[in-house]
Amino acid sequence: MNQEAVDHKNIFFPPGGILLWIIIFLELMTFGVALVIMVYESKAEPVQFHDSRLLLNVTYGMINTIFLLTSGFFMALSVKEMNFYGKQRLKKYLPATILFGSLFLLLKSVEYYEKIEAGLGMGHSTFFNYYWMLTLFHVIHVIVGLIILISVYVGIKKESTTIEDIEASAAFWHMCDLIWLLLFPMLYLLF
Amino acid sequence: MGKTITITWVFLLVLTITTALISEIKDTYISVLILILAALKFTAVSFQFMELKKAHLFWKILILSYLLLFIALIIIIF
Numbered sequence: 726m727n728q729e730a731v732d733h734k735n736i737f738f739p740p741g742g743i744l745l746w747i748i749i750f751l752e753l754m755t756f757g758v759a760l761v762i763m764v765y766e767s768k769a770e771p772v773q774f775h776d777s778r779l780l781l782n783v784t785y786g787m788i789n790t791i792f793l794l795t796s797g798f799f800m801a802l803s804v805k806e807m808n809f810y811g812k813q814r815l816k817k818y819l820p821a822t823i824l825f826g827s828l829f830l831l832l833k834s835v836e837y838y839e840k841i842e843a844g845l846g847m848g849h850s851t852f853f854n855y856y857w858m859l860t861l862f863h864v865i866h867v868i869v870g871l872i873i874l875i876s877v878y879v880g881i882k883k884e885s886t887t888i889e890d891i892e893a894s895a896a897f898w899h900m901c902d903l904i905w906l907l908l909f910p911m912l913y914l915l916f
Numbered sequence: 917m918g919k920t921i922t923i924t925w926v927f928l929l930v931l932t933i934t935t936a937l938i939s940e941i942k943d944t945y946i947s948v949l950i951l952i953l954a955a956l957k958f959t960a961v962s963f964q965f966m967e968l969k970k971a972h973l974f975w976k977i978l979i980l981s982y983l984l985l986f987i988a989l990i991i992i993i994f
Contacts, residue, residue, distance in 0.1 A: 733967070733970040733971050733972075734970070734971070734972055735972060736972040736974050736975075739968070739971040739972065739975045740966060740967040740968065740970055740971060741966065746975065750978070750982070753982055754982075757982070757986045760986075760990070761986070761989050761990065761993065764990055764993045764994050765993050767994075768993070783936055783939065784936075786936075787932060787933065787935075787936040790932045791929060791932060794925065794928045794929065794932065794957075794961075795925070795929075797961060797965050798921060798922075798924075798925035798928075798965070800965070801918070801921045801924075801964070801965040801966075801967075802918045802921055804967070805918050805921060806918075895966075896966055899961060899962075899965050899966045902961050902965070903958060903961055903962060906954055906957045906958050906961065907954065907958070907986070909954075910935060910950045910951065910953075910954040911990075913939075914935065914936070914939040914950050915947055915950060915951075915994070
């Protein structure tokens with residue numbers, strides 16, 4: 726049994742590491758400020774925001790939320806297994822984490838394709854400018870997260886891959902969930 | 917292994933589907949309800965999946981303060 730060596734109750738050692746948590750807060754602040762400004766701007770064009778919001782596919786948004794949450798669920802299980810049985814146990818659930826993350830990107834690509842085909846690209850309206858900027862910025866994070874998870878999976882056997890590295894990777898991946906949990910209601914449901 | 921994580925996941929899925937369904941209802945307070953449900957999901961992911969429940973109180977207060985400030989600003993402006 727490989728128990729955690731780090732005391733997470735220590736203010737300097739939150740799960741995932743302090744540096745990652747600083748990044749998480751910076752990211753949350755960035756998306757948070759952008760969303761607050763978007764809502765502020767919507768007051769000038771409420772009808773345009775409402776009509777544009779209705780052009781988004783809520784079912785796609787909901788399924789993508791389920792994909793990301795399920796991916797996060799398998800990531801959390803992976804970390805739990807690793808903390809009990811060692812990092813080799815990551816191989817049990819990490820592929821499912823990567824699979825559901827990839828499904829998110831696949832459905833997002835379908836959604837983007839449909840929007841572009843319908844002429845709802847960047848520049849169509851203020852709402853769609855925010856939609857593209859915020860969701861594309863989030864998609865970049867998901868792609869980076871998947872690359873990190875794949876590199877963790879490939880490097881499990883390496884001595885240099887520590888449990889702290891894996892916990893930091895998991896925290897980054899969950900951050901993608903957190904951001905999406907703000908984007909989905911704000912873009913797809915609110916206006 | 918992972919009973920709490922599994923319960924959290926089911927809770928998150930139920931909240932996600934509920935949020936999508938109630939968004940169809942046309943009522944002034946639905947927007948507030950949508951934001952509250954989003955805040956619940958955000959808290960569940962950060963405390964259970966990201967294991968913030970094990971962290972120092974400082975990190976718990978910081979994430980909850982961010983969430984409260986965000987939701988409050990959106991409700992005030994909206």
